[in-house]
Amino acid sequence: MVHARALAVDGQRAAAARALLRAENDLASAEAGDDEPGRVFFFGEASLAHETACTLRDMGDLASATKEFHRSVRTRKAATFTRTHAVTLGYLGAVQARGGSIEEACGTWAEALDVMDGVHSGRARQAVRDMRSSLSVYRAKGIRSVAELDGRAARYLASVGR
Template sequence: MHLLGWKSYDAGQQGLAQRYYLQSYALAVESGITGHDGFVMRAMAMQGLKLHRPEHCLGLAETGLNHAKGKVDAQTESLFRVVHAHTLAKAGQRTAARAEAERASALLTADPGDEVPFWALAWGPPAASVYSRNAKVYETLGDYRTAAEHYGRAAGARPAGTYARIVALDLVAGAEMQLKRGQIEQACTTWNRALDHMDGVRSVRTRKAVARMRGDLARFRARGVRCAAELDERAIDFLASA
């Protein structure tokens, strides 16, 4: 059910995704597996953040964390804490968000404790997920330099062959942070890397990311910036084939 929820989310069918997540939550509760129900709450909080509905996300993230902290291994707990950090940032609690983001990062190098459960490995190495979500924390806080660094770490922490779509999306987000800092050439380089990883990927989110990229590049194409014009041509070809 959790996988069906994610697939619906990626396809842009948010209502269907939410229904699958609710069914996944019921099954997780029934299973009695420590932390699993909280992990579904974590996913629902992330969906709410993506849909710009933060008002319910903080409660979901806090409850999910409370179901897991002290009961799961360090890396898994870091996955809960980093989503909690993002909801804190969206709620305007800047100091608390930074502190929680730092705790999530610290847990990655702490004594690992028990083995990471299978359900916490759904999106690849926990470190990659923590880097990616921490990037969103710093992006929300307006620290685009640190956000770009974390997106880069996230992209490098996943096996690209297995997680091409997620790696591509992290690179896209990193390029957007570079652009916010006025680094158009660096952003174009990163976007080109993202397109490399999108080869063969079929995803609504990647298509939307490339379309958004074209919009971001428009003003630079108008100024005659060569890297922007060349990248836009590549984006047009990608969208035509996708």
Template sequence: MGNHRAAAEQYEHAAASRPAPTYARIVALDLVASAEMQLKTGGIEQACATWHRAIDHMTGVESVRTRKAVTRLRRDLVSFRERGVRSAAELDKRAADFLSSGP
């Protein structure tokens, strides 16, 4: 419906409502979706913080969907990195490290 802010809040709520150790992949993907919505509202700093949280939950998870999400986030960050947004550059480095460490 185009209400990205409300969607981000709902994804955050969904992530918080699951026991993280049991549902690490699902929590991570909920946080990725929240970050994507935050980015659509122009909240790059908030989106980067949420993506960092998502990657925290991905540690030890082997999932094609999480790897695709991290690849997509790197693509989404290109214009911000090119403009010198530090949080985007730091997140991109972490995402690249994450992708290089997996299968």
């Protein structure tokens, strides 16, 4: 998955797609009892969907990225992996906004901020900074959900130290 993401960021779409398929096939072929390093205990369907979504996003396939982010949100054990769940929601909102669905993005980002309550993480802070950056385009348009969300995001950042 890391290889697929790196290839996508580098603009090597075909190679990224091949690496993505290879990772998905490897995970699908895993069986109960297969040895795995302790450091990867958490990498299951939700993690695969998250990383797949990030790769697809970086390749410019926003529709497929949205689908995979939704799968990650749906399958993640949010109570156990709260920070990752919150960050995934942040990324999903960003993809929705990039696709022109700002109201949907605001709803997703509001959920992300709900989950982030009490979360102190560099990735969470960055997701909120990115959220505010995406919202900046809409601030002057008087969209109530944007103004409310932007205020919540600013308060979150102030509470956790920018």
